[in-house]
Amino acid sequence: MPIASSLGILSSSFRLRQRLTRILTLVRGNAAELFPRQIRHGNNIADSELFPAEIEGLARDLLHCKLGFSGKMRNDSLLL
Numbered sequence: 001m002p003i004a005s006s007l008g009i010l011s012s013s014f015r016l017r018q019r020l021t022r023i024l025t026l027v028r029g030n031a032a033e034l035f036p037r038q039i040r041h042g043n044n045i046a047d048s049e050l051f052p053a054e055i056e057g058l059a060r061d062l063l064h065c066k067l068g069f070s071g072k073m074r075n076d077s078l079l080l
Contacts (some may be wrong), residue, residue, distance in 0.1 A: 007032050012065040026051050 030048050032039045 007066075015063060016058075016061050019054065019061055023039065023051070023054050023058065026054060 026048060029038070030051070033048075
C-alpha cells in the first residue's frame with residue numbers, strides 16, 4: 001500500500017473519531033437536559049443546535065473516507 005494512501009486513511013479515520021466524539025458529547029448533553037435525575041450533568045453541556053451540522057459533517061467525512069477506500073481498492077485490483 002502506498003504511503004500517501006495510508007496517510008489518507010489514517011487522516012480520515014482520525015477526523016471520523018473526532019467527529020464521533022463531538023456527536024457523543026452533544027447526545028450526552030441533550031440526554032442530561034432531558035433526564036436530569038437519571039443522567040449527571042458534565043462540565044461540558046453541549047449546544048444541541050450544533051447537532052445537525054455535526055451530522056452533516058459526519059456524512060461528508062464518511063463519504064470522503066469511503067471514496068478513499070474505494071480508490072485504494074480500485075488501485076489494488078489494477079495491480080493484480
